[in-house]
Amino acid sequence: xxxxxxxxxxxxxxxxxxxxxxxxxxxxxxxxxxxxxxxxxxxxxxxxxxxxxxxxxxxxxxxxxxxxxxxxxxxxxxxxxxxxxxxxxxxxxxxxxxxxxxxxxxxxxxxxxxxxxxxxxxxxxxxxxxxxxxxxxxxxxxxxxxxxxxxxxxxxxxxxxxxxxxxxxxxxxxx
Amino acid sequence: xxxxxxxxxxxxxxxxxxxxxxxxxxxxxxxxxxxxxxxxxxxxxxxxxxxxxxxxxxxxxxxxxxxxxxxxxxxxxxxxxxxxxxxxxxxxxxxxxxxxxxxxxxxxxxxxxxxxxxxxxxxxxxxxxxxxxxxxxxxxxxxxxxxxxxxxxxxxxxxxxxxxxxxxxxxxxxxxxxxxxxxxxxxxxxxxxxxxxxxxxxxxxxxxxxxxxxxxxxxxxxxxxxxxxxxxxxxxxxxxxxxxxxxxxxxxxxxxxxxxxxxxxxxxxxxxxxxxxxxxxxxxxxxxxxxxxxxxxxxxxxxxxxxxxxxxxxxxxxxxxxxxxxxxxxxxxxxxxxxxxxxxxxxxxxxxxxxxxxxxxxxxxxxxxxxxxxxxxxxxxxxxxxxxxxxxxxxxxxxxxxxxxxxxxxxxxxxxxxxxxxxxxxxxxxxxxxxxxxxxxxxxxxxxxxxxxxxxxxxxxxxxxxxxxxxxxxxxxxxxxxxxxxxxxxxxxxxxxxxxxxxxxxxxxxxxxxxxxxxxxxxxxxxxxxxxxxxxxxxxxxxxxxxxxxxxxxxxxxxxxxxxxxxx
Numbered sequence: 001x002x003x004x005x006x007x008x009x010x011x012x013x014x015x016x017x018x019x020x021x022x023x024x025x026x027x028x029x030x031x032x033x034x035x036x037x038x039x040x041x042x043x044x045x046x047x048x049x050x051x052x053x054x055x056x057x058x059x060x061x062x063x064x065x066x067x068x069x070x071x072x073x074x075x076x077x078x079x080x081x082x083x084x085x086x087x088x089x090x091x092x093x094x095x096x097x098x099x100x101x102x103x104x105x106x107x108x109x110x111x112x113x114x115x116x117x118x119x120x121x122x123x124x125x126x127x128x129x130x131x132x133x134x135x136x137x138x139x140x141x142x143x144x145x146x147x148x149x150x151x152x153x154x155x156x157x158x159x160x161x162x163x164x165x166x167x168x169x170x171x172x173x174x175x
Numbered sequence: 176x177x178x179x180x181x182x183x184x185x186x187x188x189x190x191x192x193x194x195x196x197x198x199x200x201x202x203x204x205x206x207x208x209x210x211x212x213x214x215x216x217x218x219x220x221x222x223x224x225x226x227x228x229x230x231x232x233x234x235x236x237x238x239x240x241x242x243x244x245x246x247x248x249x250x251x252x253x254x255x256x257x258x259x260x261x262x263x264x265x266x267x268x269x270x271x272x273x274x275x276x277x278x279x280x281x282x283x284x285x286x287x288x289x290x291x292x293x294x295x296x297x298x299x300x301x302x303x304x305x306x307x308x309x310x311x312x313x314x315x316x317x318x319x320x321x322x323x324x325x326x327x328x329x330x331x332x333x334x335x336x337x338x339x340x341x342x343x344x345x346x347x348x349x350x351x352x353x354x355x356x357x358x359x360x361x362x363x364x365x366x367x368x369x370x371x372x373x374x375x376x377x378x379x380x381x382x383x384x385x386x387x388x389x390x391x392x393x394x395x396x397x398x399x400x401x402x403x404x405x406x407x408x409x410x411x412x413x414x415x416x417x418x419x420x421x422x423x424x425x426x427x428x429x430x431x432x433x434x435x436x437x438x439x440x441x442x443x444x445x446x447x448x449x450x451x452x453x454x455x456x457x458x459x460x461x462x463x464x465x466x467x468x469x470x471x472x473x474x475x476x477x478x479x480x481x482x483x484x485x486x487x488x489x490x491x492x493x494x495x496x497x498x499x500x501x502x503x504x505x506x507x508x509x510x511x512x513x514x515x516x517x518x519x520x521x522x523x524x525x526x527x528x529x530x531x532x533x534x535x536x537x538x539x540x541x542x543x544x545x546x547x548x549x550x551x552x553x554x555x556x557x558x559x560x561x562x563x564x565x566x567x568x569x570x571x572x573x574x575x576x577x578x579x580x581x582x583x584x585x586x587x588x589x590x591x592x593x594x595x596x597x598x599x600x601x602x603x604x605x606x607x608x609x610x611x612x613x614x615x616x617x618x619x620x621x622x623x624x625x626x627x628x629x630x631x632x633x634x635x636x637x638x639x640x641x642x643x644x645x646x647x648x649x650x651x652x653x654x655x656x657x658x659x660x661x662x663x664x665x666x667x668x669x670x671x672x673x674x675x676x677x678x679x680x681x682x683x684x685x686x687x688x689x690x691x692x693x694x695x696x697x698x699x700x701x702x703x704x705x706x707x708x709x710x711x712x713x714x715x716x717x718x719x720x721x722x723x724x725x726x727x728x729x730x731x732x733x734x735x736x737x738x739x740x741x742x743x
Contacts, residue, residue, distance in 0.1 A: 038224055038225045039224070040224040040358075040435065042436075043435055043436035043437070044433075044434065044435060044436045045436065046326065046436035046437065047326050047327035047436060048327075069235070071231075071235065083437050084436055084437050085326075085437070131560045133242075133243055133246075133248050134243075134248040134251075134526070135560060135561070136329075136560075136561070137560050137561065138329045138330070138500070138561070138562075138563045139329065139565075141565060168236075168239060169236075169238045169239045169242070171238050172234070172235055172236050172237050172238045172239055173235060
């Protein structure tokens with residue numbers, strides 16, 4: 001199988017540059033979850049992210065939290081991961097130059113981007129609980145990320161490859 | 176200059192206009208706006224998720240600020256800006272919203288360094304404080320043990336019951352609520368209960384507070400609203416409007432919370448501010464609304480209306496609309512005796528999460544004969560994203576958030592005690608008639624609840640509808656066959672209906688169960704007197720005197736019965 005020679009450089013929490021698209025052998029998909037420490041919508045999704053990681057983490061799906069804000073340092077990120085119980089289910093990377101944001105086309109936090117063999121196969125919301133800022137359903141009617149991963153593992157096309165995520169604007173973080 | 180040249184010149188000057196317009200900067204233009212409209216919540220420790228006090232803070236949210244002010248999601252104010260004006264209203268003018276957009280489009284420049292200037296509002300006051308907004312309270316009541324809110328889920332509701340430790344009657348001029356954990360507490364509905372009902376509900380539920388319904392005995396004191404929403408503090412009342420707080424009263428605080436994604440501890444506190452004199456003015460709380468709401472599944476335009484014509488002159492001080500997730504459009508209006516119509520409140524996009532008390536800056540005078548009315552529209556279809564049921568189901572009246580309500584509370588101030596008395600008596604009947612409907616709905620859901628049957632029976636008696644009272648006391652008696660009280664109550668309702676033989680039979684049943692039930696002997700005696708069965712009546716009154724030798728009323732009744740027997 002031909003793998004594109006693509007690197008998207010981000011920072012590990014140690015500060016070391018790493019290729020965001022690198023993954024251990026046998027990885028079938030990488031899920032990037034764009035987040036920030038103080039975005040309330042992002043944070044409210046922590047339990048759902050954990051549920052999805054529990055369901056797919058052992059099936060060859062790697063989960064990576066992406067912190068695009070240059071002002072969120074490794075310490076703040078570690079504290080955030082502990083507070084919202086992300087530790088152990090996902091790795092964290094910093095993306096202060098927005099390299100991964102640009103590659104993935106992410107616009108808000110929280111937003112999920114699924115990459116298979118170097119290609120974006122899903123980008124958008126985790127589910128449809130948020131209709132707009134200030135307009136929220138009592139419960140989601142679609143679990144878009146969950147459904148996308150299910151399809152990928154079944155070798156089927158992702159039902160809705162692009163959806164609109166609702167949350168905090170990443171464009172502000174670049175200022 | 177040719178005509179063409181003139182046109183070109185005009186076009187050029189128009190095109191040049193935006194370039195000539197000043198470039199807005201953070202320090203000069205944006206910071207003062209945010210201080211006035213945002214900082215009361217967007218400060219460290221405030222209700223908002225992030226602070227907006229410095230250029231660094233604001234820059235990180237600049238595009239978002241332009242978007243959410245542009246669509247009027249922020250600052251949060253659901254009422255039509257033409258209503259009111261109301262206390263605590265911080266609307267941005269259209270030009271100000273435009274300014275924020277232009278500033279962001281121009282790259283959100285800082286301008287002159289803002290590093291050493293603290294933002295202050297136009298009035299020159301610091302825009303926020305993390306301390307008590309009304310100053311140091313006379314009494315602070317804190318939840319003794321924090322409540323643990325789970326990480327996950329949608330809106331959560333929990334009711335806390337806090338005894339108010341006062342050793343004498345106090346007159347309350349202010350109540351300030353502090354959420355304890357402002358990130359998750361979305362609003363508080365606060366009432367007082369002078370009965371043990373709320374405390375019992377709390378005791379029956381392990382852990383701090385209870386989840387369930389607010390007891391009917393938990394009320395707004397003397398016609399005063401006590402609720403809290405982020406960024407809002409009710410100002411201190413004038414001395415002559417303080418409300419009376421008796422000993423052994425509990426605060427009942429219903430919190431609406433939003434899980435944050437991690438487990439949170441919540442321990443709100445309440446500060447009370449006392450005055451030194453009893454009120455000379457007491458407002459009244461009127462409630463428009465329906466308790467027979469029954470919205471078919473899928474109905475996208477279900478309308479609830481109600482109205483009331485004022486029997487006295489009043490001033491409208493404040494209003495609070497209340498409805499749940501299916502309400503879309505909420506309107507209140509006053510029609511003056513001369514036919515003039517005045518809007519009271521209009522909320523075109525009702526959001527259950529922003530349950531403000533809207534206090535008029537200048538109370539609205541409403542002369543006697545004014546009709547106050549409400550019209551709420553509900554969408555129980557799946558097109559309403561806030562609909563708690565999917566697919567939609569029939570929604571009936573009820574306090575639970577999955578059920579529906581539709582109330583418009585109006586705080587009005589009559590001219591004097593005489594008018595207050597008149598208004599209260601007149602309004603009481605309307606409220607009781609509506610409450611009866613709510614009880615009937617609740618009883619359909621919980622037919623085995625004796626308390627509900629007893630409460631609604633008393634309301635029926637108040638309304639002069641003894642048939643309703645008889646039916647519900649009979650239901651209570653059937654539910655508690657070994658208790659004397661329901662039979663006694665039933666006897667009373669039958670007496671009111673002048674069904675004396677049946678009344679006597681119920682009193683006798685009560686006395687068979689509890690032969691020492693003095694009130695039952697007494698009421699049976701009265702029934703027998705009405706039936707001119709003097710000998711038997713005297714026997715009953717003698718029994719009352721034997722059971723209650725210290726009661727002078729018992730002796731009087733016996734003497735009166737004997738006198739009647741002699742006169743026949």
